[in-house]
Amino acid sequence: MVGSPVDGAPVGSVPLGAVAAEPARSQPIPAELVSARASIDNLDAALVHLLAERFKITRRVGRIKAAAGLPPADPGREAEQIARLRQLAQDSDLDPELAEKFLTFIVREVVRHHERLQADDHRADWLAG
């Protein structure tokens, strides 16, 4: 844990939504904003844990694809995921564009990881002769 590069406040000891650690503000922070930020922090923790679980599974997918000789990217599958997430977003009052951008971001990171995995496999093959 390092100090925040922006205001120098220690980060590791800051409780959710704390105001005390933000001394450099030029304006006081409304109580309503402090409360909203605490909720955002809770949701972000949940999002990170779901992302961790998702990437655990995509690591497995990467190994399955590499073993089966399947390409890392799969445009057909991605198009289906995008259409489905756009619909889910619309149903829950989230901008469908944002859901699509989010999935694109995730898929890009996953493909990058899969490609690294397959490159490692090829290197292992080469090293094995």
Next chain:
Amino acid sequence: MVGSPVDGAPVGSVPLGAVAAEPARSQPIPAELVSARASIDNLDAALVHLLAERFKITRRVGRIKAAAGLPPADPGREAEQIARLRQLAQDSDLDPELAEKFLTFIVREVVRHHERLQADDHRADWLAG
């Protein structure tokens, strides 16, 4: 719901992890991959719903900030969030870089939304004379 632009399969009627709707594959999809994809689809639905809730709150934050004359972006707060999410990622075996990129993506979208909101407010002020 529209057909997938990639393989022409209808998207709306595809159950989670279905193989039947992916006829254009050159190779069969391993059962293990179908199962992993169903889990990914479940997690993505949860992620989208959490994102919807998060953006509901940031819309509120946007209104609070606009009313208080606070700027849309808050580098000190963002540095704290990044440090915290990197730590949470590390604790749950997710690449901390990825958690940071994820938050950066979200914050960029939120700031874009807040700026639009404040621009709308200024236009409303101007229209009101």
